[in-house]
Amino acid sequence: AQSVTQLGSHVSVSEGALVLLRCNYSSSVPPYLFWYVQYPNQGLQLLLKYTTGATLVKGINGFEAEFKKSETSFHLTKPSAHMSDAAEYFCAVSDPLMGGANSKLTFGKGITLSVRP
Amino acid sequence: GAVVSQHPSRVICKSGTSVKIECRSLDFQATTMFWYRQFPKQSLMLMATSNEGSKATYEQGVEKDKFLINHASLTLSTLTVTSAHPEDSSFYICSAREGASSNEQFFGPGTRLTVL
Numbered sequence: 001a002q003s004v005t006q007l008g009s010h011v012s013v014s015e016g017a018l019v020l021l022r023c024n025y026s027s028s029v030p031p032y033l034f035w036y037v038q039y040p041n042q043g044l045q046l047l048l049k050y051t052t053g054a055t056l057v058k059g060i061n062g063f064e065a066e067f068k069k070s071e072t073s074f075h076l077t078k079p080s081a082h083m084s085d086a087a088e089y090f091c092a093v094s095d096p097l098m099g100g101a102n103s104k105l106t107f108g109k110g111i112t113l114s115v116r117p
Numbered sequence: 118g119a120v121v122s123q124h125p126s127r128v129i130c131k132s133g134t135s136v137k138i139e140c141r142s143l144d145f146q147a148t149t150m151f152w153y154r155q156f157p158k159q160s161l162m163l164m165a166t167s168n169e170g171s172k173a174t175y176e177q178g179v180e181k182d183k184f185l186i187n188h189a190s191l192t193l194s195t196l197t198v199t200s201a202h203p204e205d206s207s208f209y210i211c212s213a214r215e216g217a218s219s220n221e222q223f224f225g226p227g228t229r230l231t232v233l
Contacts, residue, residue, distance in 0.1 A: 009158075032220050036224075041208075041227065041229065042226050042227060043121070043123075043210050043212075043224035043225050043226040043227045044161075044210070044212075044224040045224070046221065046223075049220075049221065051220060090160060090161070094220060096220070103149075103214070103220065104151070104163060104166065105151075105163070105222060107160045107161050108160060109159065109160045110159070110160050112158075
């Protein structure tokens, strides 16, 4: 079974500061990894994903994440936070060997990012 | 881009009534749709996976008779909460995947259900 750990429930940064949201996973095979953002009372929007190839993945809104197999991590970063980045962020994994109807996402519990002026 | 809509966005109903939530893929054909439930300040919990033309696969602990899922076409799946009770109040989110080999899910905006 796969699992995702997002330590902490809340991160607060100043506008312009570095954003670092941590994600660690547990999987018996190298998984597909995803970061989603959720604004209040809305669905999820994909920020970026890692499937194969380059381990540093760039996404929308200036975010990027690096897949580190040795650390079983997929931390999300952004060099300079903007007020509009304030939202809930979810890390998720899926098993690439479980294709078709069995390809499910397992989500972490999410982390709230606040940006101070 | 791939767009998924949900209707209604918000519904308030009396205890004992049934509520239907629609999930539509607007610009692609979704062979698989997923239904999630999200409690306040918590993560998404997968309820069921539905494939067009076949019965939904429910996750452990989810009552299939309580949460009826129909995926009658490649662009529409419905979730019906039968005999709703206050504990069914939650945020319900659907997602859709285009093609059996796709690894990406596109999420709807969610439906806020409040049962009085």
